[in-house]
Amino acid sequence: MSRHDPRADRAAPGKGLVVVAEDDPAVASLVRLYLDRDGFGVETYGNGATALQAIRSHRPVAVVLDIGLPGMDGIEVCRRLRADGDRTPVLFVTARDDEVDRVLGLELGADDYVTKPFSPRELVARVHAVLRRSQPDDAAGGRHTLGPVVLDAAQRRAWNEGAEVALTATEFDLLAHLVRQPGRVWQRDELLGAVWGYSAAAGSRTVDVHISQLRTKFGAGCPIRTVRGVGYAADERGDVR
Template structure:
C-alpha cells in the first residue's frame, strides 16, 4: 500500500497489518504519504527506491530485522530519520549498546497519534531546529551548530539529527547536570510520560561514536552532563 501527500512519504515497515494500517491512517491525516512493507528485505528495497522522508521501522520483521535495516541504511550513508517500534522490553535492551543511528523509539502498544507526533518531531529536528550559535567544544569533541557538523578529535562524525541536538544541548551548558526528564522535554519535546529510556539509548550511541573523545558524563541517580571545554 502506498499513498502520496504534500508533507512527504513515510515508509511504515510493520508485519502486523492492523498496526500498519492504523499508523498509516494517522500519518495520512497529518498530511504524509505512506508506503507499507511487511518484510524486511522489501522494506530496505523500498527505502532505496522511494527515498522516504522518514521510516517507521518494526524491529521484528521477517527476512531482515529492523536493526539490520537501519545499520545498512547508515552504512550506505542514508541518514533518513528512523523511528523504531519495539514489541518487548528486551528488544529495547538490545538497542542500548548498539551504534545503529535511530532517531526515536516506541514500544508496543502505542498510540497512533503519538506515533504521528513523533514522526513530525524527528522531521523538524532533521530540518535543523537549533538556532544559529557559536561552535561548542568539550574535551576532544567539537560541534558546529550552524553547519550541523561534529568532530571527535580530527575525525568528522556522522550523527542523526536527534544525536546532534542532544550533544549540542549538553555542550551548550558544560558542567550542568540534566535529568533524563529535562532532556526528554528539551531535546525530544516529549513529556516524561513518554518514557526516558530513549535518552539512555542516545547517550550510549553518542559515546560509541565519539569514543575516547566523548565528554559525556553520567551522574548517578540524576542524569547526564558534558565536561567543560
C-alpha cells in the same frame, strides 16, 4: 508481498514521504491513516526486503520500522541502511521492551522507538520529533566547542580532535543541547522534554542509551559526565561516569 497505498503517489505530499514497514495489516492501516491525515505521503510494506528497496529508491523523510518483519527483520533493514551511509530518521516499533537497547544501539543508530500497543497519535508525534531533530537549527547559531569536540549547528556535523564523527539526528541534538550550556546539570526528564519533546512518562532508558552511544563514538574525548543521582552535564572534564 508489499502493500502499497495508492494515495502515497499523490504529487508533492505536504510533509514528505514516510515508509512504514509493518507486517500486521491492521497496524499498518492505522499508522497509514494517521500519517496521511497529518499531511504525509505514506507507503506501507509487509516485509523487510521490499521496504529496504523502497527506502533506497524513494528516499523518504522518515521510516517507521517494525522489528518483527518476516524474512529480513527490521534490525537488519536498519543495519543495511546505516552501512550505506543512509541517515534517514528511523523510528522502530517493537513488541518487546527488552529490545530497546538493541534497536537504539550503536551498530544501528535508530532515532527513537515505540512499543506495542501504542497510540497512533503518539507515533505521529514521534515522527514529527525525529524530523525536527534532523533539520538545521539556525537559531542555535554557528559552532560550539568544548574540549576536543566541535559542533556545527547549521551543518549538523560533529568533530572530535579534528576527525568527523557520524551522528544520528537524535545523537547530535542531545550532545548539542548539553554542549550549549556547559556545566549545567540536566535531569533525564528535562533532557527528554528538551531533546525528544515528550515527558518522563516515556521512560529514561532512551536518554541513557543515547548517552552510551555518544560515549562510544567519542571515546575519551566525550565531554558528557554523569552526575550521580541527578543526570548528565557536559564540560571539559570529559567522560566521567
